Amino acid sequence: MKTYRYRWIVFGVMALIYFFVYFHRTSPAVLATTLMEEFAVTALAVGVLSSAYFYPYGLMQIPVGYLSDVKGPRLVTTVFTLIAFIGTLLFALSPTFEVAVFGRLLIGVGVSGVYIPTIKLISRWFRVDEFATVTGLLFAVGNIGALVSAYPLAAMVSMLGWRKTFLFVGAITFVLAISCWFLVRDSPMGFDKKTEKSERFSTNFRVVVKNPVVWLIATSAFLRYGVVMGYQGLWGGPYLMDVYGMQREEAGSVLMMVGVGTIVGAPIIGFLSDKIFKTRKWFLVAAGIGFTFTMAPLAFMTASLSVTQLYATSFLIGLFSAAGPVAYALIKESYPLEVTGLAASIVNVFPFFGGAAFQVFMGYLMDTVGMVGESYPPEAYSMAFSFCLVASLISAVLILFVHEKR
Template sequence: MKYDYRHRWIIFGILASIYFFVYFHRTSSAVIAKELMLEFSVSAVSIGLMSSLYFYPYALMQIPVGMFSDTIGTRKTATFFTLIAFVGATLFGISTSYSMALVARLLMGVGVSGVYIPTLKILSQWFKEHEFASLTGVLLAVGNFGAISSAYPLAMMVIFFGWRSSFLIIGAITFILSLLCWFIVRDSPVSTGLAPVKENESGVRVREGIKLVLKNRYFWPLAIWFFFEYGAIMGFQGLWGGPFLMEVYGLDKAEAGAILMTVGIGMMTGSPAIGLLSDRILKNRKWTLTILTFIYFLTWIPLALKTSLMSVPVFYFLAFTLGFSGSVLIITFTATKELFPLRITGIATSMVNIFPFMGGAVFQTFMGYLMDFVGKEGNVYSPEAYSLAFKFCLIAALISLLASLFTKETYKKSIF
């Protein structure tokens, strides 16, 4: 194939399509949790462990994926990990035991962990700096659309095709995308014989960069914030929100999925709005983060204290507010980038990105443990079981709020 600079949009489209499934798999457990508990005859903590196996490898693979991208190349890295995601989704669809499903979920986590960093590096080579910033926003929007699609649309797929066939279809699509990535995507214009879009910047050794990040005391409030804030969101949106709405309020799968989809809509709406608020209105990072985290904390109060006493319209409002206020995480990424010199921003971002996924893994499992501690009423978990799990999320939101107070203001300030 003969390449010119217009092919960068095709490359972006393929990579964004793969990234769609990164978010999709992250939150897909919520609408099929009840089916999985019945299918494999396991408890809440077992389903929490299964869902969390997406997050552990995702967190642990961030730095290795960056190293793979630098050594074997970004196209090869993205293709290889996308193929692993295909194997995981397919294996999940044909799982005959709980153990087999665990392995499948683990493979999905490993697979999608190798998409974001190679994608950013490829885009940085094909697009100019001002284009790159906008395309990163579009990429995140596509990811959030994947999260939205794992709610109501996936619920409808499960109703019509069953959860197994749904994941086999997803696996087939993922395989097609891996082929497109291999045959069409290229690491840079130079690899196709074109002139580079910009000169490569000198970097820093990974080990040296990690030391610089870990020694910075302002990195840790951001990391703590990420662990507790994103962990609680993934506990609700990514797993236990669906069973809660169906078991405590008797909603069907479609309406429970629609409410969970509203969390994603809130995030899609909040990301650009909060960015504008921070950049143009408040002109501040720290207090933007604190104000939105306070709203996020308030959202958990009725879920934790009025667990079985709310109406369906209230849930739509709470779900949207949870997503909107939770999307302030973009400020956390921005503050992390601004906290360090340009030569190590990639390493710093990769390191802070470990904490939300560790949070997601811990919260999904521990919330299941808390629910099992209270126990079931018949075949469903009691409102008290969900209330205890949500009280844990309320405490986590308070910790995030306190952590935001210890962050460093970085708006148009040189930390170094």
Template sequence: MTVPRKAIVESFLFLCPIFGYKIYMKKGRPIITFAVLAAFFVLSQFYRVSSAVIAPSLVAELGLDAKKLGLLGGSFFYSFAILQIPMGFFLDRAGPRLTMSFLPAIGALGAFVFSYANEFESLLLGRVLLGIGMAGALMGSLKVFAISYPRERFATLSGLLMSSGTLGNIIGSSPLAYLSSSIGWRRTFQVFGAFTLLLSFLLWFVLRPTEDKMSKNGIFQIKTKETLLLVFKSLSFWQIGTLAFFRYGTFVAMQGLWFGPYLISIKGFSPLLAGNIIMMLSFGIIIGSTIAGYLTDKVLKCAKRAVLMGVSLYALFILLFVGIVDIRSTLLFYFVFLLLGLFSSFGVLVYPHVKTLFPGEISATVMSGVNFFTMAGGAFFMQVMGNVIHLFKAPDGSYPAHAYHFAFLFCFLGLSASLLFYSFSKTGKEYGD
């Protein structure tokens, strides 16, 4: 009895999607999952810096002053930071799938509220919602890496994630300015809001339910009180958190705000040229994050050594802006900013470092605790550097070069002290080994 050709074709067409899906589940899923997680982190980085580019439009259209602009920029960091500790508990207990697919929907709502705002309060609410919506981008991704990928790849994956996320900083500069001038800042944020909502569905699709796996690892055997005591009684946790506070706080304050007026007002660069120089920080992070992860996994075999090496060099490069030397060459500025971003990126390795000091089942709680310090540092230094610079305000309302020099010196001293404190932390092997 011969089988009809039509039946063979129909069977083939029926089985192809099944086999294709099985191949995807076995081979392609880790790659697709990483790509979607990276897209989430790109959005988070974009929303962090987006208010700077559209600030002139906000001032012109809604009459915002400098004080309100500062609060608007910092509100994202404050809501993001406050949510980190409960975020860790939720990731450890509910799992990344539910947490990470729900939060971008809140972020999308924030983007739409921001785009339709006609007064400062609505703008502020939109930024707060954006901070909440993006709060799980990094910690959720690290949690997925910790439970779904080989542990020896954790530092490499972390570095690749940070490298890809830096694209958000780039998109939030010249491309955002171009889009805003073409279709307006309101329509631009509506487009990004729609993409954020789409990402919510993609995260639900690509992430697997992890409750069973976490249960087998003992996640529900550790109570909240015991978890807090285990984390907060550790001196190494505070040493790592302190370095994260000063490393990221100084960097994002300089990149996101104070390098701009310094290059324009003090060094005499045009806004376009200043923006191009500052963009080199992002390219440095892209290169440095990948190098840092590789060095940790393949060469140094220790995250702490890589952090101390890279962040120490980052601190030394800050000294170039305290008035000791006078850089005049535009090409040299490009080179210095590239290396500044490269060495600063080694600071992301505090996450694989702290992960080795605690049980894996509370990894999200621990890393979220460190990320609280990270984001709080961003909010703190944005304002404090401004206060330091304001101390030297001239009668004509301008700020002299030494005002910026003292602000950068404040960054160097704080970062140096945190490096010294961090150097006494435990090196750490994989917990339980």
């Protein structure tokens, strides 16, 4: 089969695996109340379970990049997807809450080995003038995974139960791991050729970490993505069910709009940043301000929003957070070409620690207010969302201190 056709098979397999990276990331939002009932645990405990995905994901970003260089992306993704399969089975069959947390931890380890190898494969199989387009397609497929983890997952859990649902997800994951090994090739010329590790890693690392740009953008991403994962990834679902009395499926439908906003916003924001405004920094600041204003109704009108306003708020959270990829363009333009990959991988660690930290701390804030009967009152969610509002503002302000080089 000719290269220009086969490359789409390679991309298709990797994109399908990446679909489940996002699916697992946001699935606890519609499972939170079910897991609290199943294991008789508090919001803080469920926050710990959900955040168990993010810590290994963040920690593994740089090692995965190194392994992709020396072992090849095909082998790395196959092995890590098998780890995700094992984690999914453990989660689905978990007899205790501790086993469920460990399963979630393994899922985080497994899916951490997908994005960086996929980007490396895209750079080898597609031309330079196709790279952004194909990466955009990958991002869209991932966010479709987030959409499926909302209403469709809620409906499937209602029909089959959460355990059978995740057994089914595990079976698909196993098939994708095998498909990766048999169908994916590391490059069109010299299949599965391993690249040599860089001997200048320590020098390049010093170049990256001495530039304040990387820390400003990384901290901003930590806060912004922490807010998104706090809402979309975990506490948005319980909020809609506890405060507005929504069923799981309806709450999932509202949360789907975060993914829709991201899918709509990412290509538009990228195009405007590239072609119209020709700036990264000020576009990030503007998006950050919009993101902050979007969080305000959740903090101050927690129990008095209409259903339409809830849908619109979720959409805008996704829309403004979709400016995140522009930050990686800003990183790329702030460093010499030979260290941009390392700089991006370091920045990529922080959003996932943000997601983990926010899910746990928001659960802690809710527990300080306490439950009323079997649900949390609006005051508990208002406190958690007020924290997110402050974090959103700080995230936008940090970008003001970035020096943009075009």
